[in-house]
Amino acid sequence: MNWHEQTKVYEAALIKDLDKIIRIPSVLEVKSSTPQMPFGVDVVRALTAMEELAMRDGFRFGRVDNMVTWIEYGPKDAAETVGILTHIDVVPAGDGWDSNPFQANVRAGKLYGRGAADMKSDVMTSYYAIKYLKDHAIELKRKVRLIIGTDEENQWRDLPKYFEVEGKPVMGFSPDGTFPVINGEKAFQTIQLRFPSQSSGAFILMRFMAGERSNVVPGEARARLLVPDVKQLELDFKNYLAQYPFLSGEVSTNRQEIRLTLYGRQAHGAYPQDGENAGTYLANFLNQYTFEDDAAAFLELLDTLHTDILAETLGLQYTDSEMGVLTLNVAIMRFNHNGQGQISLGFRYPKGMNLQTVKDQVGQHLGTLHAKLTVQPGGMEPHLVPLTDPLVHVLSLAYASEVGMYAPPRTSNGGSYARLLERGVAFGGQFPDVPVTSHQSNEYVPVENLTRTMAVFVNALISLDKI
Missing domain, CATH: 3.40.630.10 (Zn peptidases)
Incomplete structure (x- = not known):
């Protein structure tokens, strides 16, 4: 029939x-x-x-x-x-x-x-x-x-x-x-990092926001900064975006304050290769400047994880012959000056890998970020x-x-x-x-x-x- x-x-x-x-x-x-x-x-x-x-x-x-x-x-x-x-x-x-x-x-x-x-x-x-x-x-x-x-x-x-x-x-x-x-189906687990978010010096990160859900690749990121030369940073940002045809952005300025918005491509967190992570791209751009304190550690970690969907920089590259590779989605990024910051990492991994190994490896690769690490409820093996x-x-x-x-x-x-x-x-x-x-x-x-x-x-x- x-x-x-x-x-x-x-x-x-x-x-x-x-x-x-x-x-x-x-x-x-x-x-x-x-x-x-x-x-x-x-x-x-x-x-x-x-x-x-x-x-x-x-x-x-x-x-x-x-x-x-x-x-x-x-x-x-x-x-x-x-x-x-x-x-x-x-x-x-x-x-x-x-x-x-x-x-x-x-x-x-x-x-x-x-x-x-x-x-x-x-x-x-x-x-x-x-x-x-x-x-x-x-x-x-x-x-x-x-x-x-x-x-x-x-x-x-x-x-x-x-x-x-x-x-x-x-x-x-x-x-x-x-x-x-x-x-x-691979495991899905979300590891959340929470940390103090202080920023001082010539470049001050007042606010950084990207992502809403642990199972989504962020398609939009925003940052508010105090910088010595807003015109130069605005020019740098436009030149950065010009290198990547799939990115776009917006800029607004007010004296020493500059606000940046970067648009990437949102995608399902299970397939980070299908998206362009706006949050890590914005961090990659900002990490070229001399931030200090927690802001520097925050941007450095995000820059390290930028485009690293196989989690190689975390020592977690792994492949199972039947179920495939481990993948990473940097899903939620928050920084609030004089408040608390957050990074949520969404992992998908095959049999042969386990949550304890993932958690241990993340903990060993935080750099100078003084973060408390927790596993979010609702994950599956x-x-x-x-x-x-x-x-x-x-x-x-x-x-x-x-x-x-x-x-x-x-x-x-x-x-x-x-x-x-x-x-x-x-x-x-x-x-x-x-x-x-x-x-x-x-x-x-x-x-x-x-x-x-x-x-x-x-x-x-x-x-x-x-x-």
Whole structure:
């Protein structure tokens, strides 16, 4: 059967429903969080929107602690459940968009919006896959449950709570990656450095800011300085930017004060090579001047880590034959004169490396920065499902059926909810020929791929029920 021909008829309805949830800025909002809404009001609005679709289409559904919504198809009394693990929260929009990030904007065959790639489109294609099963009265022996979380982009506090209440699926997949099957995911851990931030001398660093999230490559950095010659530093900055066509910036001056803004390219922290880290570029520029005290140590460390995505300067270069290389994202950079500074380092590493080694090596390479080092909560160690598991085989064949050729499973830098299941893999919804735009401005998904992904999932769910 040509599954894509079957699912193509759902395209207009799917896009209409996808637009509804993209319009909800479901970003973690600490200010509006309460014990009843721990991640803020907007993520709850997004869950409600999905429940309204489930009610419209006649599904069983429920909610756990305003953190997770589940939508279910299949025998109510089935002993086993196949899980589709998704999230409806997104990272902040950031700057640089050509259209409203919180609206599904279709142009030239692409649907743009925050969450179009990560991962509201995949929530919707998963939903429409189980809708297809229901519309066609396809009988299953297991329940299929779409599980929609709201804290994946932060600390993963949602699905553990869901599992406490509802239990774990016997197996499943998370469409929060790329095709084909991703049977292994690297560890992700964030190490935070906090330190005093004093600055004195001829060049004074008053403020430095870059980055908002540990899983995002900063696309913008700002600094405020007091300098002896603002005109010379402004000229130097413009000359520096001219060396790098992918950078841009802005300057404003007021007597001895100069404010610099540098724009790089935001990217997903799992793939730092896809971005241009605005924070480390700005530090690289500023480190040529004679700063003193903590400012000098701060800029020197950032300059040392500049473009070092393999963490070689930390003595952490490491490769596993099955899972690949360790990578580093310098994610958050803060310096506040006469206050406290912060650097957050996001690591992705394969099996064979461990958190203690990473922590020890960072501690030994701080230079003159007097920092307190802590490991942030919510990190995960490497996850690997054997290639011999029938789950891996069945999903691989479902993808091959759509694209016309077999593609072997692989491992990934990214982290998905799949790692929360012993028999869990990442599977779609990004096709390998599409650039990764997750966490970037102008994030998009090709419109045609929406129903292609849906087709793969329909085939996969029917096939999984037979093992």
